[in-house]
Amino acid sequence: MLDDIDRRIVQSLTRDGRASYTGLARELGVSEATVRQRVTRLQEGAGLRIVALCDPLALGHQSVRLMIRVRDLTPRAVAKSLSGMPMINHVALCAGSQDVFLEGTCRDQAQLVQLLDDIRMLPGVSRVQVLLLLELFKDYSWSGLASAVGQGITED
Template sequence: MIDDTDRKLIELLTRDGRRPYTEIAQQLEVSEATVRTRVARLQELDILRIVALCNPLTLGHQSVRLMISVRDHSPRAVAKNLAEMAMVNHVALGTGARDIYIEATCRDLDQLVTLLDDVRRLPGVADIDELVLLELFKDYSWVGLQQSAGQNPT
């Protein structure tokens, strides 16, 4: 379970994952050791991961979103197979018309074709809706947590 200090810590790191722990400690009115310990705990619990984000389109890469329907297999099993693919950087089970949502980045169109072929060959993959991104305006996956980071047990 996370508390209000963890929520504030997560919010600060979502704005700038390179922010010095001393600065965070001052803002949260706790010690630097407390910040360091809490960040380590949140990472161990897989609640927090500090990464650098880039816009793959500005680097000349292809970015694709796939919505996948599964038949005759468990969506969770298919999702685990998709997560093993090097070009795939986001896999989620969902509700609605499709069972699985993935985001992938490919260096060029040839690699994108290879990815699509590999996904189509996976056991259980029935249908795929493909969306190739043309322009990316915002991609900060966790920004939606700013006002509600984590569950409040009360």
């Protein structure tokens, strides 16, 4: 579970992932050692990963979301296979009519066709639903956690 200091650190890092520990400590009213230890703990626990994000569409790339239906293998096994593909940047198991959700980025349409061919040939993949993004309005935000019970990142 995240406590208030953890949530405030994450909230600050979502605004500026390059913020210094000294600056964060000053902003949060805690020591630099506290910030350093907590960021390290969050990163080691896989709860936090600091990355640079870009809009692939603005860079002329193809951005795609895929819903995969699995047969003859477990969704977890198929998800692990998919996670090794370099053009896939997000893999998640899901509940409902589909088993695996993917997000991918391809440099062009030819690479997208190759990715789809590679996915369709994987053992266990029975159906692929393709959603090709045309315009991106919002992506990768923790703001949705603000109202999550026990995990909010902002004070109400």
